[in-house]
Amino acid sequence: MPLSEFLARRLLQLIPTLIFILIVVFVLVRLLPGDPTSAILGDRALDADVERINRQLGLDQPIIVQFWLFVKSVFSGDLGNSIVLKLPVTTLIAQRLPTTILLTVMAALIALIMAVPLAFVAALQREKLADASIRGAFQVGLSMPVFYLGLILLTVFGARLQWFPVGGYGDGFLDHLYHLFLPSLTLALSLSAILMRNLRAAIIGVLDAEYVSFAHAKGLAPRLILTRHVLRNALISTVTIFGLSIGTLLSGAVITETVFAIPGAGRLMVDSIYGRDYPVVQGMTLALAVLVSVTFLLTDILQAWLDPRVAR
Amino acid sequence: MKFFKAAALSAAVLLGSTVSALAVERGGVMTYGRYADSLFLDPVLNDANVDIWILSNMYDTLLLPTDDGKGVKPGLASDYKVSDDGLTVTLTLRDGIKFSDGSAITPEDVVFSLDRAINPDNGIWNFLVSSIDSVDSPDAKTVVLHLKHPDPAIIPALTVFNTAIMPKAQFMASAGTTDKEKAEDFQTHPVGSGPFVLQSWDRGSTMKLVRNPYYWDMGEDGKPLPYLDGVTFEVIPDDATRILRLQSGEIDGAEFIPFARVSELKADPSINMQLFPSTKVNYITLNVRPTVDGKENPLANVKVRQAMNYALNKDAIIQIVTQGVGTPMTSFMSTATPLHSGDTPLFPYDPAKAKQLLAEAGYPNGFKTSILALAGNQDDAGITTAMQQMFAAVGIDLEIKQVDNATRTDLYRNGNFDMRTGGWTDDIADPSEITSYFAYSPVIEAMHSGWSNDEVNSLFEQSQSETDPAKRAQEYARIQEIYNSEGPTLPLFETPYPVALRKNVQGFVQIPLGNNIFRSAWLQK
Numbered sequence: 001m002p003l004s005e006f007l008a009r010r011l012l013q014l015i016p017t018l019i020f021i022l023i024v025v026f027v028l029v030r031l032l033p034g035d036p037t038s039a040i041l042g043d044r045a046l047d048a049d050v051e052r053i054n055r056q057l058g059l060d061q062p063i064i065v066q067f068w069l070f071v072k073s074v075f076s077g078d079l080g081n082s083i084v085l086k087l088p089v090t091t092l093i094a095q096r097l098p099t100t101i102l103l104t105v106m107a108a109l110i111a112l113i114m115a116v117p118l119a120f121v122a123a124l125q126r127e128k129l130a131d132a133s134i135r136g137a138f139q140v141g142l143s144m145p146v147f148y149l150g151l152i153l154l155t156v157f158g159a160r161l162q163w164f165p166v167g168g169y170g171d172g173f174l175d176h177l178y179h180l181f182l183p184s185l186t187l188a189l190s191l192s193a194i195l196m197r198n199l200r201a202a203i204i205g206v207l208d209a210e211y212v213s214f215a216h217a218k219g220l221a222p223r224l225i226l227t228r229h230v231l232r233n234a235l236i237s238t239v240t241i242f243g244l245s246i247g248t249l250l251s252g253a254v255i256t257e258t259v260f261a262i263p264g265a266g267r268l269m270v271d272s273i274y275g276r277d278y279p280v281v282q283g284m285t286l287a288l289a290v291l292v293s294v295t296f297l298l299t300d301i302l303q304a305w306l307d308p309r310v311a312r
Numbered sequence: 313m314k315f316f317k318a319a320a321l322s323a324a325v326l327l328g329s330t331v332s333a334l335a336v337e338r339g340g341v342m343t344y345g346r347y348a349d350s351l352f353l354d355p356v357l358n359d360a361n362v363d364i365w366i367l368s369n370m371y372d373t374l375l376l377p378t379d380d381g382k383g384v385k386p387g388l389a390s391d392y393k394v395s396d397d398g399l400t401v402t403l404t405l406r407d408g409i410k411f412s413d414g415s416a417i418t419p420e421d422v423v424f425s426l427d428r429a430i431n432p433d434n435g436i437w438n439f440l441v442s443s444i445d446s447v448d449s450p451d452a453k454t455v456v457l458h459l460k461h462p463d464p465a466i467i468p469a470l471t472v473f474n475t476a477i478m479p480k481a482q483f484m485a486s487a488g489t490t491d492k493e494k495a496e497d498f499q500t501h502p503v504g505s506g507p508f509v510l511q512s513w514d515r516g517s518t519m520k521l522v523r524n525p526y527y528w529d530m531g532e533d534g535k536p537l538p539y540l541d542g543v544t545f546e547v548i549p550d551d552a553t554r555i556l557r558l559q560s561g562e563i564d565g566a567e568f569i570p571f572a573r574v575s576e577l578k579a580d581p582s583i584n585m586q587l588f589p590s591t592k593v594n595y596i597t598l599n600v601r602p603t604v605d606g607k608e609n610p611l612a613n614v615k616v617r618q619a620m621n622y623a624l625n626k627d628a629i630i631q632i633v634t635q636g637v638g639t640p641m642t643s644f645m646s647t648a649t650p651l652h653s654g655d656t657p658l659f660p661y662d663p664a665k666a667k668q669l670l671a672e673a674g675y676p677n678g679f680k681t682s683i684l685a686l687a688g689n690q691d692d693a694g695i696t697t698a699m700q701q702m703f704a705a706v707g708i709d710l711e712i713k714q715v716d717n718a719t720r721t722d723l724y725r726n727g728n729f730d731m732r733t734g735g736w737t738d739d740i741a742d743p744s745e746i747t748s749y750f751a752y753s754p755v756i757e758a759m760h761s762g763w764s765n766d767e768v769n770s771l772f773e774q775s776q777s778e779t780d781p782a783k784r785a786q787e788y789a790r791i792q793e794i795y796n797s798e799g800p801t802l803p804l805f806e807t808p809y810p811v812a813l814r815k816n817v818q819g820f821v822q823i824p825l826g827n828n829i830f831r832s833a834w835l836q837k
Contacts, residue, residue: 046755167553168517169517261549263514263515
């Protein structure tokens with residue numbers, strides 16, 4: 001099967017997945033106790049106020065009717081308005097999601113940059129001091145809670161050494177990158193630990209494989225063996241783990257965004273769930289689902305390229 | 313010589329301090345770290361403290377609250393007069409007042425703004441001005457409020473955010489057909505009457521206010537307020553990060569400092585740790601309906617409620633939760649609320665008396681009950697676990713149910729709870745608001761407790777149109793006496809607003825109602 005057909009099939013599979021997610025989120029968020037109006041107003045909500053405002057929002061309609069109206073507006077590109085923030089959900093997604101994507105991409109890159117070379121070193125120095133120290137260091141990164149690690153980085157590199165700003169997002173793209181470095185590093189540490197361990201194991205497995213011994217026997221240059229044969233084959237399983245980790249990174253972003261005061265999608269999502277801001281929860285879930293699906297798709301393509309048997 | 317030096321030094325210090333107290337400095341932008349962003353900055357349609365507490369910087373009211381939060385001073389109106397029958401209020405507008413776009417503030421704008429505020433279809437704050445029947449303007453300087461009945465709280469009501477003055481023409485020119493749609497559009501390009509005006513707003517991150525060049529009030533230096541060129545709000549939800557940014561000098565002030573960090577920041581030489589007096593009260597509300605969930609409810613018995621009050625060592629709770637910053641309550645309303653009465657802490661710790669009252673009530677061996685606490689909230693965790701231990705000592709078995717805010721609200725609104733934690737701050741310098749929610753049952757059944765007391769209800773109704781201040785004070789004294797002794801509540805403590813400022817920040821105040829007032833704030837260079 002050619003790659004284009006493989007892609008088309010995967011894209012088609014995406015549609016029912018997204019519809020299913022939409023239905024589940026739409027129903028689940030309404031099954032939570034409480035409603036947006038009394039959640040915002042709390043003590044001060046008079047019954048009459050809650051009824052009036054919920055009627056204005058159309059929340060007094062049967063759930064089927066609400067869903068039908070929602071689906072209709074989704075297909076016209078309208079995700080509704082935030083009940084709490086009184087802004088179109090599409091505007092909120094456009095404001096917040098790029099921040100989280102940037103944070104996630106930076107974290108992923110930092111994780112790769114740290115994990116890949118060190119995995120090689122660890123694998124080639126198997127059971128020696130270098131291997132043990134690398135694995136030990138990453139173990140610390142993996143076992144440290146994100147909010148704690150973030151706070152330590154902020155205190156040391158932000159407040160004390162003043163190399164980086166103490167949280168916030170800054171103005172302009174370069175300033176964003178500067179502000180996002182510490183939060184990305186926070187997120188990257190645990191991911192890189194997982195990637196490094198996995199890649200190290202995979203490299204060791206490949207190094208022991210017969211075709212590598214054969215390559216050596218044929219007299220291929222060791223560097224060529226490492227890049228063309230070992231790395232490519234070892235990466236297959238790591239790419240899968242990497243793709244799956246993007247979802248984890250996105251959920252880790254929630255805590256990181258709070259600690260580092262970054263106005264990202266994670267914080268908006270959590271606030272919206274607490275505030276029962278149904279349209280935002282629905283819209284953001286849809287956007288995140290698309291994002292994760294696209295990541296998986298890219299992972300599949302990468303895998304297909306690394307290992308042509310996958311697409312077959 | 314040594315003596316001379318010391319004298320000269322102390323004279324210089326003295327001189328220096330007098331000079332700095334007088335000479336305000338202009339310019340600069342003050343950056344303030346907030347725990348959460350605002351939601352909707354419309355004076356009438358907002359519904360949360362994150363909006364209310366900064367709105368007065370953007371929209372002025374006819375009258376302004378004094379810094380102690382109890383009194384009233386002139387605002388956009390230079391003078392007001394209540395008629396002898398208490399049925400009309402005549403306000404004189406200041407000369408030459410302008411909106412932030414330079415257009416004149418006219419009586420028409422005032423009538424429009426107050427009409428919005430009293431419209432029962434708009435928002436949730438119209439109860440504060442429900443006594444107003446109509447508003448009109450006989451001439452270009454005068455606005456007259458016609459009341460349905462005399463209202464002792466009408467003057468403080470004219471200092472509350474929902475009666476702020478907005479520009480009619482600019483508001484009506486906004487896109488949309490309904491008031492709500494127009495308000496949503498207007499807030500994207502607002503024109504204000506306050507000392508500052510909104511310049512830009514990155515949701516969830518940064519809000520920039522710049523000075524309104526047309527503001528009417530004068531500073532100490534004889535030039536128009538405000539002193540600052542602008543105020544920038546940074547949203548920093550994490551307490552530790554907010555404090556870290558303040559300490560590193562990236563922001564000039566930070567709100568909601570956790571009580572556990574107050575003494576540490578007091579010791580920091582670069583920080584001015586302020587504890588602004590507040591109307592914040594922290595309490596437990598009890599469901600006092602005869603049955604809950606079909607089962608007999610011990611909390612319906614007043615002796616049981618009193619026993620629970622005596623069983624709680626509130627001083628210990630104050631130490632645990634507020635690190636000693638809080639103070640015991642002397643009434644259900646804060647000491648900063650006008651007409652507060654009571655000077656001794658309610659129900660001093662007395663476990664023996666608690667046991668005796670439980671026995672008298674028919675529960676010598678205690679009973680099982682539960683409390684709703686906010687999941688993830690440290691104060692709630694501290695309060696409820698302390699309660700659990702203190703109740704256990706008198707035989708009451710307390711189950712802590714951790715839920716999120718929306719779930720908690722849903723449960724108590726439906727009367728589906730035994731006890732819940734609660735916190736309250738007043739929005740108006742008058743006791744009527746808190747009393748209507750806490751004690752007067754027709755509004756929300758006394759905080760959804762199901763408690764009702766005929767004497768309290770009729771006293772409250774009388775007080776709402778009582779024009780004699782002495783009589784009104786008596787009515788409130790009696791309401792507090794009844795509620796404090798047999799009401800559906802376990803009063804816990806009052807807390808101030810903990811705000812940390814850089815040492816060079818002057819003139820900033822958070823008034824007891826919670827409003828952050830930047831109009832007279834300035835930065836020492």
